[in-house]
Amino acid sequence: MATKTKRKADNKKSLNNALINATVATINTTVENGEKWQELTKKLVKKSEPVRRKQMDMVFETATAVKNQVTTGKDRMLDLVGYEEDMVERAFEYASNTTVGKKVMDVAENIKEKVTENPMVKKVEKTTEDLKSKGTAKLNDIREDVLGQAKKILNKGEEMVEKALDTKKTAKKVQKNVAKAKETVKATAKVATKKASAQAKKVATTATTVVKDDLKLIKGIGPKLEKIFNENGIETFAQLAKASEAKIKSILDKAGPIFKNANFTDWVKQAEAMAKAVVTSKKA
Amino acid sequence: MATKRTKQTLVEKVTNKALGLATKANDFALTTTEKAFNTSFIVANKSLDLTNKVIKKGLDITATQQDLVFDVLHGVKKRIVKN
Numbered sequence: 258m259a260t261k262t263k264r265k266a267d268n269k270k271s272l273n274n275a276l277i278n279a280t281v282a283t284i285n286t287t288v289e290n291g292e293k294w295q296e297l298t299k300k301l302v303k304k305s306e307p308v309r310r311k312q313m314d315m316v317f318e319t320a321t322a323v324k325n326q327v328t329t330g331k332d333r334m335l336d337l338v339g340y341e342e343d344m345v346e347r348a349f350e351y352a353s354n355t356t357v358g359k360k361v362m363d364v365a366e367n368i369k370e371k372v373t374e375n376p377m378v379k380k381v382e383k384t385t386e387d388l389k390s391k392g393t394a395k396l397n398d399i400r401e402d403v404l405g406q407a408k409k410i411l412n413k414g415e416e417m418v419e420k421a422l423d424t425k426k427t428a429k430k431v432q433k434n435v436a437k438a439k440e441t442v443k444a445t446a447k448v449a450t451k452k453a454s455a456q457a458k459k460v461a462t463t464a465t466t467v468v469k470d471d472l473k474l475i476k477g478i479g480p481k482l483e484k485i486f487n488e489n490g491i492e493t494f495a496q497l498a499k500a501s502e503a504k505i506k507s508i509l510d511k512a513g514p515i516f517k518n519a520n521f522t523d524w525v526k527q528a529e530a531m532a533k534a535v536v537t538s539k540k541a
Numbered sequence: 542m543a544t545k546r547t548k549q550t551l552v553e554k555v556t557n558k559a560l561g562l563a564t565k566a567n568d569f570a571l572t573t574t575e576k577a578f579n580t581s582f583i584v585a586n587k588s589l590d591l592t593n594k595v596i597k598k599g600l601d602i603t604a605t606q607q608d609l610v611f612d613v614l615h616g617v618k619k620r621i622v623k624n
Contacts, residue, residue: 272552279556286560290567297571301578308585315593322600326607333611337618351624 427476434474434531439538470494470535475527477519485512494535497528 352358372378470493472483489508491497497505505525509516 275552279552282556282560286564290564293567293571297575301575304579304582308582308589311586311589311593315589315596318593319596319600322597326600326604329604330607330611333607333615337611337614 430476434476434527437474439534443538470531472497472528474531475524477521477524482512482516485516494528494532498525498532500525 353362469487472478472486472491472494473480475494475497478486485508486492486497489511491500491508502521505521509519509521
């Protein structure tokens with residue numbers, strides 16, 4: 258029994274081995290055959306290459322030939338259709354010399370005459386002329402207006418510039434006046450000292466000399482205002498400089514309506530400057 | 542024991558025969574395909590040559606036709622300008 262089963266197992270084993278061998282052999286053969294097909298394909302692809310190249314060359318050669326033909330056709334068409342400069346004139350002359358052309362020209366001339374002689378057309382022309390003249394007149398008016406306004410603006414600007422320059426000049430004038438005042442003060446001081454020394458002998462009492470300043474040196478103060486100031490107790494620059502605004506205003510109010518609105522702040526400043534100048538000159 | 546041996550050889554024999562036949566058939570198919578392709582290549586080459594010739598001749602004809610048309614038109618134009 259044991260030998261039987263052993264035999265059976267051996268048989269199975271050997272059969273299995275045979276089948277495995279057969280399968281391996283089949284697989285190997287299939288692979289080999291596949292390799293053969295691959296080689297064939299490679300060979301055929303290589304063989305087909307010159308054919309494909311030839312086909313491509315043919316296509317491109319044909320395309321080039323067609324392109325050249327189109328180009329020459331275009332050039333010749335331009336040459337045929339294109340015209341010379343005097344060709345139109347010659348054509349016009351030729352057309353106008355024919356009987357039909359002459360008739361057409363006559364008709365056109367007649368139409369032109371009729372149109373120009375038409376009263377409606379004349380009216381339209383006249384109205385356009387009127388409109389044109391009116392427009393130009395209006396334009397000139399506007400231009401003149403604009404020019405006048407521009408001139409006014411220019412004048413105003415010039416005035417403003419002059420005023421600005423004047424303020425500079427007044428400043429210079431004030432400086433000059435100060436110098437003048439210094440000189441006058443010096444002179445008056447000299448005279449006063451001389452007079453004082455002369456009178457000192459005559460008069461025993463101490464002589465008090467009151468120096469009266471020339472208020473007219475201040476810009477804006479004339480002889481009339483100087484008189485008014487003197488009458489109200491302001492005779493020197495220092496007095497004017499020290500005087501209060503209310504006092505000056507009351508003096509000016511009394512002087513009359515002309516001096517009522519006078520700008521006296523500038524006078525005070527000038528008076529201060531001149532007073533200082535007088536003091537320094539006296540010290541000197 | 543003898544029957545065992547014959548069974549084993551039978552499997553091998555059948556396999557070998559079948560594989561041999563398959564290989565033969567494959568080789569035959571390969572050679573036939575190669576021949577067919579080679580012939581088709583030769584034919585394609587010849588037809589390409591022919592097509593190329595035909596196209597070239599056709600293009601020559603169209604070029605002459607174009608020249609002819611333009612020559613005629615030019616002549617007509619000259620006559621019109623003269624008149």
